[in-house]
Amino acid sequence: MAAVGNLRATTITYRLILRQLVTGGRVLALLALSAVLVLVSLAVGLSEDVEDPLEVGVALIDLMGFTLVVPIVALVFAAAALGDTREDGTLVYLWLRPMGRSPIALGAWLASVSVSVPLTLLPLAVSAVLLDAGSDLVAATILAAFVGVLTYAAVFLFLGVLVRNPVIWGVVYILLWEGLVAQFGAATARMAVRGYTRSILTSMTDVDLDLGTLSMTMGILVPAVIVVSALALTSWRLNEMEVA
Amino acid sequence: MTLPPPPPDPTTRVEVGPMVGDPIADNIVVEAFGVTKAFGDVVAVSDVSFRLGPGLTALLGPNGAGKSTLFRMLCGLTQPSKGNVRVFGKNARRDRNVRGRIGLAPQQDAMFDRLSALEFVTLAAATHGIVGPEAAARRSLDLVEISADGPKRVGAFSKGMRQRVKLAAALVNDPDLLILDEPLTGLDPVQRNRMIALFNELAAAGKCILVSSHVLDEVARLGSNIIVIAQGRLAASGDYHALRELMDDRPHRIRVRTDQPRRLGAAILERGVAEGVSVVEDRLVLDTRDVGLFGRQLAPLAVELGVELNELVPLDDDLESVFRYLVERR
Numbered sequence: 125m126a127a128v129g130n131l132r133a134t135t136i137t138y139r140l141i142l143r144q145l146v147t148g149g150r151v152l153a154l155l156a157l158s159a160v161l162v163l164v165s166l167a168v169g170l171s172e173d174v175e176d177p178l179e180v181g182v183a184l185i186d187l188m189g190f191t192l193v194v195p196i197v198a199l200v201f202a203a204a205a206l207g208d209t210r211e212d213g214t215l216v217y218l219w220l221r222p223m224g225r226s227p228i229a230l231g232a233w234l235a236s237v238s239v240s241v242p243l244t245l246l247p248l249a250v251s252a253v254l255l256d257a258g259s260d261l262v263a264a265t266i267l268a269a270f271v272g273v274l275t276y277a278a279v280f281l282f283l284g285v286l287v288r289n290p291v292i293w294g295v296v297y298i299l300l301w302e303g304l305v306a307q308f309g310a311a312t313a314r315m316a317v318r319g320y321t322r323s324i325l326t327s328m329t330d331v332d333l334d335l336g337t338l339s340m341t342m343g344i345l346v347p348a349v350i351v352v353s354a355l356a357l358t359s360w361r362l363n364e365m366e367v368a
Numbered sequence: 369m370t371l372p373p374p375p376p377d378p379t380t381r382v383e384v385g386p387m388v389g390d391p392i393a394d395n396i397v398v399e400a401f402g403v404t405k406a407f408g409d410v411v412a413v414s415d416v417s418f419r420l421g422p423g424l425t426a427l428l429g430p431n432g433a434g435k436s437t438l439f440r441m442l443c444g445l446t447q448p449s450k451g452n453v454r455v456f457g458k459n460a461r462r463d464r465n466v467r468g469r470i471g472l473a474p475q476q477d478a479m480f481d482r483l484s485a486l487e488f489v490t491l492a493a494a495t496h497g498i499v500g501p502e503a504a505a506r507r508s509l510d511l512v513e514i515s516a517d518g519p520k521r522v523g524a525f526s527k528g529m530r531q532r533v534k535l536a537a538a539l540v541n542d543p544d545l546l547i548l549d550e551p552l553t554g555l556d557p558v559q560r561n562r563m564i565a566l567f568n569e570l571a572a573a574g575k576c577i578l579v580s581s582h583v584l585d586e587v588a589r590l591g592s593n594i595i596v597i598a599q600g601r602l603a604a605s606g607d608y609h610a611l612r613e614l615m616d617d618r619p620h621r622i623r624v625r626t627d628q629p630r631r632l633g634a635a636i637l638e639r640g641v642a643e644g645v646s647v648v649e650d651r652l653v654l655d656t657r658d659v660g661l662f663g664r665q666l667a668p669l670a671v672e673l674g675v676e677l678n679e680l681v682p683l684d685d686d687l688e689s690v691f692r693y694l695v696e697r698r
Contacts, residue, residue, distance in 0.1 A: 127497060213474070217492065220460075222465060366446040368476065
């Protein structure tokens with residue numbers, strides 16, 4: 125029996141995981157979370173008391189979009205992509221096959237990104253439009269959300285094969301590390317994904333946000349390195365882990 | 369129901385003990401060298417060594433004996449804490465070509481429940497790199513007598529149907545080594561007989577098939593070569609019939625409730641029907657090596673003595689006690 129090529133193995137894993145991930149309950153719960161952001165944005169956009177809509181808009185998108193919606197949506201799908209198969213015992217049907225580990229990691233990441241991107245980009249883009257703060261905010265929001273989803277999905281994919289109950293650990297990471305520790309200074313901000321999404325927002329809108337001081341190039345390049353590293357770690361972990 | 373004995377399989381070989389010789393020249397498929405697996409302080413498998421060639425071998429052991437852990441180590445799903453496992457001379461964990469020659473039906477019930485049987489087995493075929501995976505899946509489902517065009521998802525299947533779908537997935541790549549962990553669980557008697565016949569056909573075609581079970585009678589129908597594992601240790605191996613005799617030769621303990629236990633006990637000892645007799649809480653407890661003889665003589669003896677027989681309970685007739693006996697006598 126011939127070994128399965130990497131492209132084919134990636135495609136098979138992608139299709140399988142995508143089908144497993146999309147459940148009505150998950151999608152509805154995360155849409156509800158996004159709806160809160162959209163409604164708040166609508167309220168702010170309609171308000172006549174806002175002096176600088178761009179500054180308020182950037183702050184709101186950063187606070188609700190990049191602290192909650194983007195990481196939570198990415199966590200729910202990416203942690204489940206391989207984490208669920210590991211916990212319910214179905215990973216054996218991918219693992220014990222003549223396939224490399226990297227295509228499994230890549231296919232699962234692409235599947236989680238495929239679900240997470242529309243569920244984050246659309247509501248965030250709609251929110252940015254409703255805030256009525258100009259096209260720069262809309263463009264910055266879309267780019268930062270795209271970078272954020274890709275990066276969080278890679279990190280949480282790794283978490284899914286690393287620990288049991290990855291969603292709980294992921295929420296702790298989002299709230300404590302991304303939400304709290306990363307606020308302490310420039311050094312800790314660089315060790316949080318939010319530091320880079322915030323830098324993209326700052327660079328494209330010229331609105332100052334605390335700790336969003338990195339250049340646009342760094343805001344894209346470092347997350348790309350994080351994605352590649354997290355996928356490599358996931359492949360390594362798949363190779364070394366004990367499969368039930 | 370009387371079943372025909374499985375066909376003799378001259379190609380099967382089970383070796384236990386120090387490993388010598390050239391595995392490839394000897395046509396060895398599976399080798400385990402002093403394999404131990406511990407989870408913290410719990411030792412699941414302890415110092416197990418054996419070699420298997422083509423043919424059907426049954427791995428027999430009570431629940432929790434370490435069968436599934438041993439299978440997982442053979443497949444490379446988990447690493448031994450000590451010792452080595454080789455499949456086709458290599459480590460399945462590191463060699464993807466070896467993984468392509470293995471078919472595993474795991475014991476756990478987990479499947480991709482949202483897929484249909486055809487989709488599930490087609491996925492298995494595709495992940496094995498088979499050209500025309502759907503056609504291969506249809507053939508495999510046909511072997512286990514599951515309709516490929518059924519609309520149901522496997523999540524809605526009965527236990528027996530899920531077992532057969534798992535089996536079809538394990539067979540789809542025409543594996544040289546087929547590892548089946550309790551594959552007959554949940555099957556009705558007709559399906560069991562068909563699956564056993566299928567295992568024997570595959571073994572006769574030169575495949576190495578390893579089937580686990582905790583049911584002694586099931587193993588009797590599977591084939592003549594067995595490996596017995598108990599408490600994580602290799603308790604016995606070789607020909608089933610020799611082992612069965614060994615099991616039958618062990619002393620059996622039986623409890624008899626009667627109105628006159630001392631009188632009946634004395635008579636049983638006098639006739640030589642039992643080797644040891646004691647009275648515990650007004651019950652007669654006796655040891656015999658010949659259950660058949662005891663069974664034939666007890667009732668006439670009770671009639672002759674005018675003694676009432678109220679209850680007869682075998683105290684060690686469960687499989688666990690058989691395994692305990694085998695382990696203790698090593």
